[in-house]
Amino acid sequence: MAKRHSKLKVDVAPPTDLDARTLAFIDAIANRVKDSIARDELPAIDILLRGLSNVSYDPEKGYLELGATHKSRTLTVNTIRAFAQTLRVMAASRDMVKTDDFATKREAYYVSKNWGDCRFDNQPESDAIMDDIEALASQHGLSREQLRYYADSHGGAVAGELTVIDHHPETGDVIEVDCRNLGSGAYSIPRAVEHLGFRTNAEFVLAIETGGMFQRLNNHQYWKKANCILVEMAGVPTRATRRFLRCLTDDTDLPVYCFVDCDPYGFANIYRTLKAGSGNAAHINQFYCVPHARFLGVTPRDIHDYHLEDATHPLTKTDIKRAQDAIQNDPFFAAYPEWIAAIEQLTTMGVRAEQQALAKWGLNFVIDEYLPRKLADKSSFLP
Amino acid sequence: MANEHSHPDIADAMAAQQREISVSEFFLKNRHLLGFDSPSKAALTTVKEAVDNALDACEEAGILPEIRIEVSNQTDDSLRIAVEDNGPGIVEEQLGRIFGKLLYGSKFYKLSQSRGQQGMGIAAVGMYAQLTTGKPLHILSRVETEPTATELFVSINTAKNRPEIHKKKRVAWDCPHGTRVEARIDGNYQQGNHSIGMYLKQTAIANSHVTLHFQGPHGEQWDHQRSSVELPHRPVNVKPHPRGIELGQLIQMLSNTQSRTLLQFLENDFARVGRKTAGKIIEESHHNLTARSYPKRIAHLQSQALYRAIQKVPVSAPSADCLAPIGEQQLEEGLRKEVDANFYTVLTRRPAVYRGNAFQIEVGLAYGQAAGAHLELDERGHIHKTVRQPTHAKPELEPHPDEPAFLLRFANRVPLLYDQEGCAITKAVLQTNWHAYGLDQAKGALPHAPLVILVHMASVWVPYGSEAKEAIAPYPEIVKEIRLALQCCGRKLAIHLHHEARVKDEFDKRTHIEKYLPHVGIALQQILELSDEERERVIKRLDDVLQEKRRL
Numbered sequence: 049m050a051k052r053h054s055k056l057k058v059d060v061a062p063p064t065d066l067d068a069r070t071l072a073f074i075d076a077i078a079n080r081v082k083d084s085i086a087r088d089e090l091p092a093i094d095i096l097l098r099g100l101s102n103v104s105y106d107p108e109k110g111y112l113e114l115g116a117t118h119k120s121r122t123l124t125v126n127t128i129r130a131f132a133q134t135l136r137v138m139a140a141s142r143d144m145v146k147t148d149d150f151a152t153k154r155e156a157y158y159v160s161k162n163w164g165d166c167r168f169d170n171q172p173e174s175d176a177i178m179d180d181i182e183a184l185a186s187q188h189g190l191s192r193e194q195l196r197y198y199a200d201s202h203g204g205a206v207a208g209e210l211t212v213i214d215h216h217p218e219t220g221d222v223i224e225v226d227c228r229n230l231g232s233g234a235y236s237i238p239r240a241v242e243h244l245g246f247r248t249n250a251e252f253v254l255a256i257e258t259g260g261m262f263q264r265l266n267n268h269q270y271w272k273k274a275n276c277i278l279v280e281m282a283g284v285p286t287r288a289t290r291r292f293l294r295c296l297t298d299d300t301d302l303p304v305y306c307f308v309d310c311d312p313y314g315f316a317n318i319y320r321t322l323k324a325g326s327g328n329a330a331h332i333n334q335f336y337c338v339p340h341a342r343f344l345g346v347t348p349r350d351i352h353d354y355h356l357e358d359a360t361h362p363l364t365k366t367d368i369k370r371a372q373d374a375i376q377n378d379p380f381f382a383a384y385p386e387w388i389a390a391i392e393q394l395t396t397m398g399v400r401a402e403q404q405a406l407a408k409w410g411l412n413f414v415i416d417e418y419l420p421r422k423l424a425d426k427s428s429f430l431p
Numbered sequence: 432m433a434n435e436h437s438h439p440d441i442a443d444a445m446a447a448q449q450r451e452i453s454v455s456e457f458f459l460k461n462r463h464l465l466g467f468d469s470p471s472k473a474a475l476t477t478v479k480e481a482v483d484n485a486l487d488a489c490e491e492a493g494i495l496p497e498i499r500i501e502v503s504n505q506t507d508d509s510l511r512i513a514v515e516d517n518g519p520g521i522v523e524e525q526l527g528r529i530f531g532k533l534l535y536g537s538k539f540y541k542l543s544q545s546r547g548q549q550g551m552g553i554a555a556v557g558m559y560a561q562l563t564t565g566k567p568l569h570i571l572s573r574v575e576t577e578p579t580a581t582e583l584f585v586s587i588n589t590a591k592n593r594p595e596i597h598k599k600k601r602v603a604w605d606c607p608h609g610t611r612v613e614a615r616i617d618g619n620y621q622q623g624n625h626s627i628g629m630y631l632k633q634t635a636i637a638n639s640h641v642t643l644h645f646q647g648p649h650g651e652q653w654d655h656q657r658s659s660v661e662l663p664h665r666p667v668n669v670k671p672h673p674r675g676i677e678l679g680q681l682i683q684m685l686s687n688t689q690s691r692t693l694l695q696f697l698e699n700d701f702a703r704v705g706r707k708t709a710g711k712i713i714e715e716s717h718h719n720l721t722a723r724s725y726p727k728r729i730a731h732l733q734s735q736a737l738y739r740a741i742q743k744v745p746v747s748a749p750s751a752d753c754l755a756p757i758g759e760q761q762l763e764e765g766l767r768k769e770v771d772a773n774f775y776t777v778l779t780r781r782p783a784v785y786r787g788n789a790f791q792i793e794v795g796l797a798y799g800q801a802a803g804a805h806l807e808l809d810e811r812g813h814i815h816k817t818v819r820q821p822t823h824a825k826p827e828l829e830p831h832p833d834e835p836a837f838l839l840r841f842a843n844r845v846p847l848l849y850d851q852e853g854c855a856i857t858k859a860v861l862q863t864n865w866h867a868y869g870l871d872q873a874k875g876a877l878p879h880a881p882l883v884i885l886v887h888m889a890s891v892w893v894p895y896g897s898e899a900k901e902a903i904a905p906y907p908e909i910v911k912e913i914r915l916a917l918q919c920c921g922r923k924l925a926i927h928l929h930h931e932a933r934v935k936d937e938f939d940k941r942t943h944i945e946k947y948l949p950h951v952g953i954a955l956q957q958i959l960e961l962s963d964e965e966r967e968r969v970i971k972r973l974d975d976v977l978q979e980k981r982r983l
Contacts, residue, residue, distance in 0.1 A: 074958055075959065082955055088972075088979070089976065091973070123977070138954065138958065139958050163950060
């Protein structure tokens with residue numbers, strides 16, 4: 049536990065000081081706007097450019113790192129709406145810091161419904177504004193949570209050789225959750241994971257894309273057979289899941305193996321986000337990456353090795369575009385020739401294979417044959 | 432040849448039937464040629480002829496015209512039309528001939544620009560009245576120097592084309608000078624584009640120095656007030672230009688001339704011919720013609736040669752002194768006071784020539800509906816939205832967005848209401864590519880836009896398509912001049928439309944920005960704990976900054 053704290057909270061100040069810095073951060077931006085107007089200039093808010101074009105990847109650091117490219121949100125016809133919304137979101141954030149309250153991103157979206165013309169039309173719109181502010185705040189060492197905005201979704205599910213040590217929210221009493229004793233259910237990763245502790249004798253963590261596969265492995269108590277921890281990601285892992293895995297590996301040094309579909313979405317969106325973070329929210333990747341994660345399968349080579357050719361689907365246009373994007377624009381894949389080769393192999397084959405395709409050889413082929421054979425030869429994993 | 436004797440018999444029989452046809456009798460059978468083909472057209476023609484005469488008389492006497500037009504229904508279903516002017520009046524001896532003899536007048540033999548041309552109009556009205564209701568014209572006229580007015584009724588002896596005067600007497604009239612003509616005709620008072628009201632309105636547009644008072648049969652009345660106190664410049668009479676005449680006219684001039692030599696004849700009786708040009712023409716003629724040939728003795732073959740020579744020798748273009756264009760300022764004033772629009776542009780082209788006749792083209796465009804919302808850019812760069820109420824000036828003549836452009840045609844300041852299809856003006860408008868100026872236009876149609884197009888042709892001799900003077904013959908030179916003028920105005924319209932579109936676009940953008948300004952204010956107030964006044968001050972300042980930075 050001490051290890052994690054030393055790694056993570058090294059530049060994090062005590063909460064009250066943090067609040068003061070959050071308020072100062074918001075005030076500074078508002079004052080810049082007001083001063084520009086007083087000088088008869090069009091006001092502007094500098095926003096960090098988010099996206100793959102402004103990130104770099106260093107395998108030593110292990111995550112996609114945000115570059116320094118800014119875009120200036122000057123008051124023009126095209127930006128006035130986002131400009132006003134940015135300021136209003138910041139004003140709302142300030143109120144919550146003052147009253148020590150918080151809002152989920154969904155709630156924040158609904159709060160805007162009281163803003164007349166300025167209201168958000170949909171949540172992606174409010175999420176984008178919030179990401180902008182969060183990116184800006186991250187430069188000042190402030191997280192979204194400090195701005196009092198929280199994620200809507202909780203994390204995935206956990207089962208297997210792990211005991212989670214939590215506290216009672218009111219009394220503070222220690223509560224231990226034994227993830228082996230949850231029957232056919234699983235432990236649900238909470239929204240905030242910083243306070244959790246872990247005890248385990250497992251040998252590795254298996255992060256699984258689909259709920260279906262997680263259920264199969266859990267019901268057949270695969271974790272017992274392989275002495276591992278099963279984590280269900282349910283698509284692209286949420287921040288809570290990513291943070292949970294990061295804390296778990298920081299504490300225990302367990303390797304994390306990813307078991308996802310063999311398609312560009314599985315590689316570039318699910319696996320890359322888990323391992324190196326996302327391009328769109330690169331400002332937080334530092335805390336939300338799992339640099340030691342490795343890609344167990346399903347790899348393009350597995351399609352040959354396990355004769356899954358007749359259990360595949362053709363790549364869609366979106367798949368192909370995503371694959372090209374990964375090869376050409378993603379600094380993460382650019383760092384690994386193995387990945388480039390694998391993706392090119394997949395696009396040459398022109399097909400994709402789901403985890404469930406293994407059921408071609410029987411429902412439990414995955415437990416009895418596939419996973420044991422893969423784990424026996426870790427050199428077949430992708431980095 | 433078999434029956435030689437029968438020829439003289441037939442010729443005798445035919446001779447017995449052949450007799451002189453009087454002009455009046457000709458009219459009886461061909462009244463459509465003079466604009467009396469239908470009851471509603473007859474009513475309009477009656478007003479038109481009387482008003483044209485009144486205006487010509489006033490202007491010739493240097494009087495600002497003020498004319499009253501009264502139309503009323505009579506019990507016997509006939510129409511009573513009275514037109515009263517403040518002109519110089521007509522001396523008693525002339526009254527009968529002016530109103531009771533066809534083709535009598537002062538205008539036919541002089542080459543200068545006037546409304547009437549042949550001296551046919553008002554007598555034809557009398558003829559039509561006589562034909563349809565049997566009532567003679569009722570005339571009242573007073574010359575300023577006389578203490579009383581002359582009142583008389585005049586009818587036409589159609590067989591002899593001679594006036595017959597009844598009940599002539601001297602009466603008191605409170606009008607110091609002027610003439611009043613009253614006709615009872617079989618007519619129909621109608622509304623619309625061919626109405627009397629439309630004719631008067633268009634007259635008011637092309638004659639901004641004229642005041643008209645109208646009173647209709649259903650108690651309706653309206654006035655067109657003059658906006659200018661400047662009389663049109665009086666065109667001088669000019670001699671015919673050699674290029675404009677036809678062979679028959681040349682032969683007639685040769686026999687009528689006072690000149691004793693051909694050289695003198697050419698020099699004195701034509702415009703733009705000096706001694707040198709006259710010499711060249713004679714030289715070019717051959718056929719034993721010399722400078723000293725006696726004009727009255729020139730034979731037919733010789734005159735043909737002379738005519739050909741005239742066509743060959745270069746002669747300078749006719750002088751424009753004989754033309755009285757409306758002028759750009761007065762044309763725009765006339766349009767502005769009678770047509771409610773957003774944008775006006777006018778153009779008077781330089782004089783040009785067709786067949787030796789000088790003419791001048793003027794064009795005016797009135798664009799856009801005046802009533803409704805408008806954007807205005809002030810000198811500080813701010814855009815204001817204003818809503819204007821419709822003026823409902825009667826009769827209505829406004830640019831309409833859902834209809835083709837409205838075409839106003841004028842010849843020598845007289846509106847042309849009928850036969851739009853056959854007119855040189857229409858031809859030129861259709862030939863113009865209005866797409867180029869940002870307007871919709873179907874192939875071979877008028878542009879589809881809220882637009883009034885005015886075209887005026889001023890000329891000493893307007894080539895009308897018929898005696899009813901409803902359309903200008905489409906000579907290529909005339910059509911081309913009109914098209915050039917339309918194109919020039921079209922370009923100015925396009926610039927206006929482009930500017931209007933830019934202002935509209937900028938206004939939409941500013942409206943969008945202004946929608947969010949209060950929110951910037953609220954957020955800044957919340958974060959920086961500003962007072963309401965401070966917030967308003969910041970937003971006002973921001974608005975000013977935006978307007979300044981976005982100045983068009």
